[in-house]
Every structure is written in structure tokens, then in C-alpha cells.
């Protein structure tokens with residue numbers, strides 16, 4: 154008896170001190186291996202409030218099933234540019250790399266916590282060497298039924314989110330914020346890129362970044378964007394598509410509704426390549442509705458001669474056909490005279506382009522609307538001049 158009590162006490166003390174496998178605390182070193190193990194072993198993994206886990210090695214979380222990550226605290230990716238340059242997961246698409254691949258089925262991340270990309274190290278590295286690989290924060294990869302809800306994402310080195318081969322993916326209540334603390338710019342900090350994915354919803358989110366707010370890349374289909382506030386971005390963009398010879402790019406059935414776009418390069422945009430030796434595709438059934446713009450350079454844009462000289466666009470019109478496009482109820486104030494620019498390749502490559510209830514005004518003076526090789530339908534068609542015809 155005299156020795157049992159201390160032994161029990163010792164055992165209890167040991168059990169108590171042993172960190173719970175499924176509720177993670179910071180180890181002081183690289184917490185990635187424990188997070189990986191927990192995600193493999195536990196149904197629910199909790200990162201408590203006020204806990205910051207250091208992620209110093211890449212996260213391969215492919216093939217998960219029925220998992221819940223309750224992220225109340227922070228995952229902070231280490232600013233170890235040399236390590237990540239060598240070890241981030243590579244993606245052939247636009248030669249991207251990522252910290253974290255998450256795949257499988259029935260996965261939920263929520264909890265009000267934060268993904269911190271430690272971007273400043275890359276903003277600085279990129280300023281010194283623009284070939285520095287810069288990891289995407291979170292890549293949903295070969296996944297079905299994923300919900301990411303109530304999460305903050307800060308200071309991504311480059312894109313914040315890539316959805317690569319996903320089906321039924323929902324982001325809801327996401328706050329994205331990228332800021333540089335010095336003169337080095339935050340480049341390519343796209344909020345989301347949707348690639349080869351179907352049935353994607355992105356809603357109720359705030360984005361403060363320096364590149365596309367949301368971009369629909371090749372084979373993004375059935376996507377709903379709703380209730381976003383984008384600040385400082387390059388807009389909601391389809392494309393660019395049709396860049397690569399022999400590749401067919403499709404973007405179809407996209408609705409972007411209730412978007413507030415401030416201090417941005419573009420509002421709603423579609424861009425496709427033309428010229429010799431490029432690819433082909435189809436952009437069909439795209440609706441941009443209830444956009445309110447404030448200090449936006451190009452509130453609505455179609456550019457079917459993207460990165461192509463006028464001469465090459467005439468000689469080699471785009472093989473990405475654009476049809477069934479709706480700009481509806483776009484209002485607000487641009488940053489300069491230009492309020493709309495709808496420019497297609499010659500030879501009828503744009504069809505069924507509709508602009509309704511369009512009232513964007515410049516800060517002062519007469520609004521400028523331009524168009525080329527397009528028959529514009531809708532009650533705002535009369536605001537456009539006679540469209541230029543080339544080729």
C-alpha cells in the first residue's frame with residue numbers, strides 16, 4: 154500500500170502530461186509530424202485556441218476519409234525559404250508548389266483559427282529573385298465532399314488556395330489577408346484557383362490580396378461564388394484559358410453573385426489566348442451578377458486576344474469560344490474613364506454576350522465603353538459604341 158499510492162500518482166501524472174494525440178499542443182519544434190499522425194489516427198483533431206503549431210515540413214494528407222480538423226488556433230508555416238524551395242510539393246500546372254495537399258473524402262476544417270503562410274520571407278525572397286518557388290498555402294487535391302469553414306488565411310507566399318481535381322467543395326466564412334510590412338510587393342496572392350474541379354462553392358468571405366480574388370482555371374465547372382468582398386485584387390477571373398497547344402480548356406456553369414470589388418484592377422473578367430500555337434476550349438454559361446465596384450480599373454472585361462498582338466489575334470483568332478455570358482446589375486465607380494471593355498477575336502468566336510442593368514460611372518467625366526468583334530445583347534447594349542470589327 155505504501156508504495157502503490159505514489160506509483161498511481163506517478164502514472165496519473167504521466168498520463169496527464171502525455172499530450173493527447175488528437176488535441177495538439179505546440180512542441181517547440183516542428184509540429185508537422187504530430188499533425189500528420191493525428192489526422193491519420195483520429196476522427197477529430199483539435200488545435201486549441203491560443204495554440205500555434207509550427208509547420209516546418211510539408212503536409213501530405215492525401216487519401217483521408219471522414220476527418221474533422223477543428224482549427225481554433227494557428228498553423229504557422231515556417232519561413233524557411235530554402236527548405237520549402239526544395240521540398241514543397243510540385244504541381245505541373247503553372248509550375249506551382251504547395252505546403253499542404255489535402256485529399257480524400259468527407260473532410261471538414263473549421264474552428265475560427267488561422268493558416269499563417271509567413272509570406273513576408275517570400276515577398277522579400279521574390280523581390281531578390283523572381284524564380285524563388287513560392288508555396289500555395291492549402292491545396293485540395295483529388296478530394297470529394299470537403300468543407301472549409303470559418304478560417305482565417307494570412308500572408309500566403311503566393312496563391313492561398315488551389316482546388317485541384319475536387320468535387321463538392323465548399324468554402325464558407327473565409328478571411329484572407331496578405332500584407333507586406335515593407336516595400337516588397339505581395340505578388341500572385343490569388344484567393345482561390347479552381348482547376349479541373351466540379352461543384353465548388355465559395356461564399357461569405359473577405360479577401361484582401363494582390364492578385365485574382367477567385368480564378369476559374371481550366372475545367373472549373375458548376376461553381377457558385379456568392380457574397381464576397383474583394384479588396385486590392387485583380388478581380389473575379391475566368392482564365393486565362395487556351396494557353397497550351399493541344400490542351401482543351403473548359404469553364405462552364407459559373408455564377409458569381411453579390412460581389413463587392415474595391416481597389417481592384419478588374420471586376421468581372423474573362424481572358425483567353427489567341428495567336429499561333431496555342432490551345433483551345435469553351436467558356437459557356439457564366440453569370441456575373443450584383444457586382445458593386447469601387448475604384449476598379451476595368452469593371453467588366455472580355456479579352457479574347459489575351460497576351461496576343463492585334464496582328465496575331467487577327468491572323469490566329471482564339472480557339473477558346475466564349476458564349477452565354479451575362480453581366481447583370483454591375484454598379485459603382487471605376488477608377489478612370491474606362492467602365493467596360495469587351496474585346497473578342499474576329500470570326501464570331503464570342504456569342505450570346507449580355508449586359509443588363511449596367512451603371513458603372515467614372516469618378517468624373519464621361520464613361521468610356523469599348524468593344525471589338527462582338528454583338529452585345531441586353532438593355533445596356535446601347536451604352537456601347539459601334540463595335541470595332543477586325544480580320
Ligand SMILES: *[C@@H]1O[C@H](CO)[C@@H](O)[C@H](O)[C@H]1NC(C)=O
Pocket residue numbers: 213214215216242
Ligand atoms: C502522399 O502520400 C501518398 C500515400 O500516403 C503517396 O501515394 C503520395 O505519393 C504522396 N505524395 C507525394 C507528393 O509525396
Ligand SMILES: *[C@@H]1O[C@H](CO)[C@@H](O)[C@H](O)[C@H]1NC(C)=O
Pocket residue numbers: 238282283284285286
Ligand atoms: C533564383 O532562384 C532559383 C530557384 O530557387 C535558383 O535556381 C537560382 O539559382 C536563383 N538565382 C540566383 C541569382 O540566386
Ligand SMILES: *[C@@H]1O[C@H](CO)[C@@H](O)[C@H](O)[C@H]1NC(C)=O
Pocket residue numbers: 361384385416
Ligand atoms: C484595400 O486595398 C487597398 C489597396 O490595395 C489598401 O490600401 C487598403 O489598405 C485595403 N483595405 C483594407 C481594409 O485592407
Ligand SMILES: *[C@@H]1O[C@H](CO)[C@@H](O)[C@H](O)[C@H]1NC(C)=O
Pocket residue numbers: 349371372400401402403
Ligand atoms: C477538360 O475536359 C475536357 C472534356 O472532358 C477534356 O477533354 C480536357 O482534356 C480537359 N482539360 C484539362 C486541362 O483538364
Ligand SMILES: *[C@@H]1O[C@H](CO)[C@@H](O)[C@H](O)[C@H]1NC(C)=O
Pocket residue numbers: 375376405406407408438
Ligand atoms: C448555367 O449555370 C448555372 C450554375 O452556374 C446552372 O444552375 C444552370 O442550370 C446552367 N444553365 C444551363 C443552361 O446550363
Ligand SMILES: *[C@@H]1O[C@H](CO)[C@@H](O)[C@H](O)[C@H]1NC(C)=O
Pocket residue numbers: 374375405406
Ligand atoms: C451545365 O449545367 C447544365 C444544366 O444543369 C448541365 O446539363 C451540364 O451538364 C452542365 N455542364 C457541365 C460541364 O457540367
Ligand SMILES: *[C@@H]1O[C@H](CO)[C@@H](O)[C@H](O)[C@H]1NC(C)=O
Pocket residue numbers: 411412443444445482484
Ligand atoms: C444590384 O446589386 C446590388 C448589390 O451590388 C443589390 O444591392 C441590388 O439589390 C441589386 N439589384 C437587383 C435588382 O437585384
Ligand SMILES: *[C@@H]1O[C@H](CO)[C@@H](O)[C@H](O)[C@H]1NC(C)=O
Pocket residue numbers: 428429461462464465
Ligand atoms: C506572333 O506570334 C509569334 C509566335 O508566338 C511571335 O513570334 C510573333 O512575334 C508574333 N507577332 C507579333 C506581331 O506579335
